[in-house]
Amino acid sequence: MNKTQFLSILKTRLAPLSREERNELLSDVESHFEFGLQNGRTEEEIARELGDPFEIAREALGDRFTDMPIYLEKSPSTTGRIFIGIGLFFSGLVMVPFLIALCAGWIGLAGGAAATILSPLLVLLDYLFNGTFYPAKLFLSISMVGVGILLTYLVKWALTGLKMLIRAYFRWNKRMLKGRNV
Numbered sequence: 001m002n003k004t005q006f007l008s009i010l011k012t013r014l015a016p017l018s019r020e021e022r023n024e025l026l027s028d029v030e031s032h033f034e035f036g037l038q039n040g041r042t043e044e045e046i047a048r049e050l051g052d053p054f055e056i057a058r059e060a061l062g063d064r065f066t067d068m069p070i071y072l073e074k075s076p077s078t079t080g081r082i083f084i085g086i087g088l089f090f091s092g093l094v095m096v097p098f099l100i101a102l103c104a105g106w107i108g109l110a111g112g113a114a115a116t117i118l119s120p121l122l123v124l125l126d127y128l129f130n131g132t133f134y135p136a137k138l139f140l141s142i143s144m145v146g147v148g149i150l151l152t153y154l155v156k157w158a159l160t161g162l163k164m165l166i167r168a169y170f171r172w173n174k175r176m177l178k179g180r181n182v
Contacts, residue, residue: 002043003033006053013057025060081177088173099166106162110155116148
């Protein structure tokens with residue numbers, strides 16, 4: 001057992017102690033490791049000399065000791081992975097079209113922002129092809145440029161959120177397949 005494992009077990013088991021007591025005991029153990037390493041011993045030798053971290057915690061806690069189980073992270077079995085994969089497939093049947101719809105909505109919003117920004121050019125094209133000029137159209141198109149600029153900020157914000165959502169969804173799928181649900 002190395003220093004990190006030893007201190008991790010000890011820290012977990014000493015959770016019922018106050019922060020000051022726990023930190024004091026952990027710093028004492030760390031100083032034993034530091035002193036031993038300076039004298040040329042390995043972390044495993046120092047851990048053996050200190051003894052069982054469970055026993056150290058039991059002595060430090062006294063009557064406050066409770067036997068806590070240690071939960072080790074297990075990866076799912078092959079059968080479990082199959083069922084997780086099936087669940088993710090059916091989840092994907094709902095989530096992937098939803099993400100596609102969000103992307104399509106973003107494309108529509110981006111197109112609307114571009115169209116409102118380019119609206120003065122559209123008024124110019126209307127004048128060139130139809131030969132009629134209405135000042136109201138020009139002033140409306142100029143005001144639409146301001147709306148387009150605001151929509152551009154909204155499009156940028158929506159794209160950031162959409163990217164985060166898609167990444168989070170695929171990371172969640174990956175974590176589930178690996179067997180980590182935290």
